[in-house]
Amino acid sequence: MGSSKDSRDDEEYNLPLFETKESKGRLAYRLFSVSTFICICLILVYRARYIVTGFADGGEFGESGRRCWIGLFACEIWFTIYWLFTQAVRWNLVYRNTFRHRLSLRYEEKLPGVDVFVCTADPTIEPPIMVINTVLSVMAFNYPSENLSVYLSDDGGSELTFYALLEASHFAKFWIPFCKKFKVEPRSPSACLSNPPTAALNSQEWSNIKILYKEMEERIETAMKLGRIPEEMQAKHKGFSEWASVSSQRDHQTILQILIDSRDPHAVDIEGCKLPMLVYLAREKRPQHHHNFKAGALNALIRVSSEISNGQIILTVDCDMYSNDSESIRDALCFFMDEEKGHEIAYVQYPQMFRNITTHDIYSNSLCVIYNVELRGMDGSGGPLYVGTGCFHRRETLLGRKYSKGNPLRIDTSVRKLREGSVEELEDKSKALASCTYEENTEWGNEMGLKYNCAVEDVLTGLSIKCRGWKSVYLNPERPGFLGVAPSTLGEALIQHKRWAEGHLQILLSKYNTFLYGHRKISLALQMGYYSQDCWCLNCFPTIYYLLSPPLCLLKSIPLFPKITNPWFQPFIYLILTKYIYSLVEFLRSGGTLKAWWNDQRMWMFRRITSYLLATIDTIRKLSGFAKSGFVISSKFADEEVLRMYEQDTIEFGTTTPIFTTITATLALINLFSLVGGLKRVIVDVEEGKVFEKPLVLQIVQCSLVVLINLPVYQGLFFRKDKGRIPTSVTIKSVVLALSVCIITSSLYL
Numbered sequence: 001m002g003s004s005k006d007s008r009d010d011e012e013y014n015l016p017l018f019e020t021k022e023s024k025g026r027l028a029y030r031l032f033s034v035s036t037f038i039c040i041c042l043i044l045v046y047r048a049r050y051i052v053t054g055f056a057d058g059g060e061f062g063e064s065g066r067r068c069w070i071g072l073f074a075c076e077i078w079f080t081i082y083w084l085f086t087q088a089v090r091w092n093l094v095y096r097n098t099f100r101h102r103l104s105l106r107y108e109e110k111l112p113g114v115d116v117f118v119c120t121a122d123p124t125i126e127p128p129i130m131v132i133n134t135v136l137s138v139m140a141f142n143y144p145s146e147n148l149s150v151y152l153s154d155d156g157g158s159e160l161t162f163y164a165l166l167e168a169s170h171f172a173k174f175w176i177p178f179c180k181k182f183k184v185e186p187r188s189p190s191a192c193l194s195n196p197p198t199a200a201l202n203s204q205e206w207s208n209i210k211i212l213y214k215e216m217e218e219r220i221e222t223a224m225k226l227g228r229i230p231e232e233m234q235a236k237h238k239g240f241s242e243w244a245s246v247s248s249q250r251d252h253q254t255i256l257q258i259l260i261d262s263r264d265p266h267a268v269d270i271e272g273c274k275l276p277m278l279v280y281l282a283r284e285k286r287p288q289h290h291h292n293f294k295a296g297a298l299n300a301l302i303r304v305s306s307e308i309s310n311g312q313i314i315l316t317v318d319c320d321m322y323s324n325d326s327e328s329i330r331d332a333l334c335f336f337m338d339e340e341k342g343h344e345i346a347y348v349q350y351p352q353m354f355r356n357i358t359t360h361d362i363y364s365n366s367l368c369v370i371y372n373v374e375l376r377g378m379d380g381s382g383g384p385l386y387v388g389t390g391c392f393h394r395r396e397t398l399l400g401r402k403y404s405k406g407n408p409l410r411i412d413t414s415v416r417k418l419r420e421g422s423v424e425e426l427e428d429k430s431k432a433l434a435s436c437t438y439e440e441n442t443e444w445g446n447e448m449g450l451k452y453n454c455a456v457e458d459v460l461t462g463l464s465i466k467c468r469g470w471k472s473v474y475l476n477p478e479r480p481g482f483l484g485v486a487p488s489t490l491g492e493a494l495i496q497h498k499r500w501a502e503g504h505l506q507i508l509l510s511k512y513n514t515f516l517y518g519h520r521k522i523s524l525a526l527q528m529g530y531y532s533q534d535c536w537c538l539n540c541f542p543t544i545y546y547l548l549s550p551p552l553c554l555l556k557s558i559p560l561f562p563k564i565t566n567p568w569f570q571p572f573i574y575l576i577l578t579k580y581i582y583s584l585v586e587f588l589r590s591g592g593t594l595k596a597w598w599n600d601q602r603m604w605m606f607r608r609i610t611s612y613l614l615a616t617i618d619t620i621r622k623l624s625g626f627a628k629s630g631f632v633i634s635s636k637f638a639d640e641e642v643l644r645m646y647e648q649d650t651i652e653f654g655t656t657t658p659i660f661t662t663i664t665a666t667l668a669l670i671n672l673f674s675l676v677g678g679l680k681r682v683i684v685d686v687e688e689g690k691v692f693e694k695p696l697v698l699q700i701v702q703c704s705l706v707v708l709i710n711l712p713v714y715q716g717l718f719f720r721k722d723k724g725r726i727p728t729s730v731t732i733k734s735v736v737l738a739l740s741v742c743i744i745t746s747s748l749y750l
């Protein structure tokens with residue numbers, strides 16, 4: 001038996017650490033895609049022809065009709081181009097799989113140092129108890145503690161967060177051995193302990209650790225309520241004295257505290273095993289220095305960690321994203337340490353998944369199609385985006401190193417892992433690296449580290465890494481690797497998208513425009529893939545046009561589409577049917593429900609007409625120097641009423657910025673009024689026996705669909721009584737606006 005095991009091990013020794021599979025049904029998809037393209041071309045031909053002749057099959061459509069046709073033609077040309085980008089991320093999907101046992105067979109004794117960066121920025125909307133749950137989950141990775149270091153960057157510079165981390169450093173002594181002994185998952189205490197204990201667990205130990213956790217939670221909550229740290233606590237750690245000289249969150253010196261020094265022989269858990277390094281950092285902030293938000297925080301961490309642990313692999317997570325699978329580091333290493341392909345991989349990205357998604361995902365937070373289809377597609381053509389969280393990087397590529405075939409980058413575990421010197425020496429030395437002035441006249445934020453001046457610093461950084469010749473890998477295993485918190489109100493969901501869309505538009509308008517910057521550096525398919533997100537904002541105008549022109553033309557009986565008996569009708573109907581059927585199938589296969597798909601369609605419409613429109617306006621204002629960039633941090637905390645509504649999948653309009661609801665409601669009402677007006681005309685026509693004279697069928701169908709998808713909006717406007725309804729002032733404004741638009745257009749040119 002022994003020998004057969006040995007020979008099996010020998011065989012395993014030569015096998016790769018990961019595999020890549022192509023998706024099934026690729027050919028079928030490509031054929032479908034080509035058929036769609038043919039129909040799109042036919043539609044463009046139809047449009048161009050009739051614009052020239054001025055005749056549609058209902059007769060002449062007149063000068064105002066021609067203008068609408070030209071507008072529609074322009075939109076359709078744009079949608080065609082955009083459609084091509086969306087094909088680039090569907091053409092070549094790949095699936096990745098890792099072989100952890102091979103990794104441990106070959107490298108268990110030679111595992112590299114891994115530094116985990118957790119970012120937080122505000123103790124009120126990112127509660128410290130949540131932050132330390134994330135920290136504890138990554139401290140409990142199934143990975144040798146002497147190779148693991150955890151850094152918390154606190155841009156809130158908060159004593160409360162520091163205190164919570166100090167508590168976590170004590171609790172870790174119980175938590176880590178508990179996790180390892182019973183192999184519990186997930187290793188965020190709050191998530192783990194809220195489940196009932198499994199049979200394998202010793203119930204006594206379970207309740208003991210639960211009591212310990214609850215006590216800690218209570219102490220932290222008390223401090224939160226007080227808004228400061230009780231004196232007797234303060235006496236327990238020298239770190240608190242730093243806050244004596246902190247004047248505000250925006251104005252303070254660097255605070256750096258090594259809470260667990262893993263080199264210290266006394267830094268052990270209750271079983272006597274080593275603990276991972278744990279470091280708190282609040283980088284220096286001064287009002288006259290721009291701090292560059294999360295990118296600035298990560299760059300400070302890169303430098304500070306290089307002084308302390310210098311792990312070759314860096315994992316970045318947002319403070320709400322706890323590790324849901326303690327094997328994730330090992331999975332990521334299967335890529336970096338693969339003998340054949342590992343040397344060209346710069347980062348391994350996990351999907352961003354959330355623990356608070358409701359069954360029908362009312363705000364379409366899960367982005368399941370992006371994560372189950374589009375990123376796999378990008379992986380097939382060079383690598384997924386870096387999305388900021390749940391991503392493993394090589395330190396050196398993050399620092400700006402170029403890929404070179406002749407000088408392959410291998411994980412070298414012989415490099416010294418932990419620096420020498422006393423804690424105080426280390427702290428002092430590293431502090432200087434996190435000062436406001438350190439980056440002056442350096443390449444930091446540009447050629448080194450995370451890039452600045454972009455609202456999606458992560459996406460831009462990932463792009464530039466790939467343009468330096470590297471590949472990236474997308475890993476979406478059965479068990480989610482990380483779980484975060486998604487926005488729980490409409491307003492937050494739309495504002496988050498506004499920030500993302502703004503960032504992508506910035507990329508589009510900068511020298512990093514993927515077609516220029518990526519030319520000859522990354523594949524054309526990947527360039528197009530980036531464009532499918534970079535062009536989000538540009539979709540707002542054609543979408544708004546498409547939501548205005550057909551209904552208003554319906555009101556005026558101007559035909560925009562062919563009638564059913566016309567052969568040109570066929571490409572239209574083929575496209576409409578297959579588009580929706582395909583999108584539904586894709587959504588269901590990505591794990592969504594039918595209702596969630598319907599909600600997803602609504603949210604994309606909302607995003608396009610509000611988030612993207614305002615993002616475009618703001619970007620223009622910033623480019624022309626009228627406004628400054630900001631970073632609206634998404635709240636990870638909601639009050640009970642809001643949570644209740646969220647859990648019932650009811651849209652919360654009440655707290656949404658009025659401009660968002662006004663636009664949404666006005667467009668919804670215009671479609672409603674036009675549908676009513678249009679149907680009235682049809683009825684009159686039927687009575688006069690001439691129903692088929694005007695080919696308005698498709699316009700009526702489109703209007704009805706828009707009305708249907710907006711049902712929750714009408715409800716919020718007129719029927720709801722709760723706090724989440726649309727405020728009366730917005731209702732009045734949008735009714736007046738919508739009515740005026742309808743009345744003006746139908747009285748003009750008649």
Ligand SMILES: O=c1ccn([C@@H]2O[C@H](COP(=O)(O)OP(=O)(O)O[C@H]3O[C@H](CO)[C@@H](O)[C@H](O)[C@H]3O)[C@@H](O)[C@H]2O)c(=O)[nH]1
Nearest residue numbers: 119120121155293294297318319387388389455456633634
């Ligand atoms: O000045 C700042 C602002 C934010 N953050 C942190 O950045 C993270 C992301 O912020 P969040 O408000 O949660 O934004 P999201 O839209 O949820 O973040 C997504 O989009 C961002 C880019 O816009 C990426 O950086 C994130 O990783 C990605 O999860 C959080 O941990 C924050 O604490 C800072 O450290 N400093």
Ligand SMILES: [Mn+2]
Nearest residue numbers: 318320484634
């Ligand atoms: Mn977030």
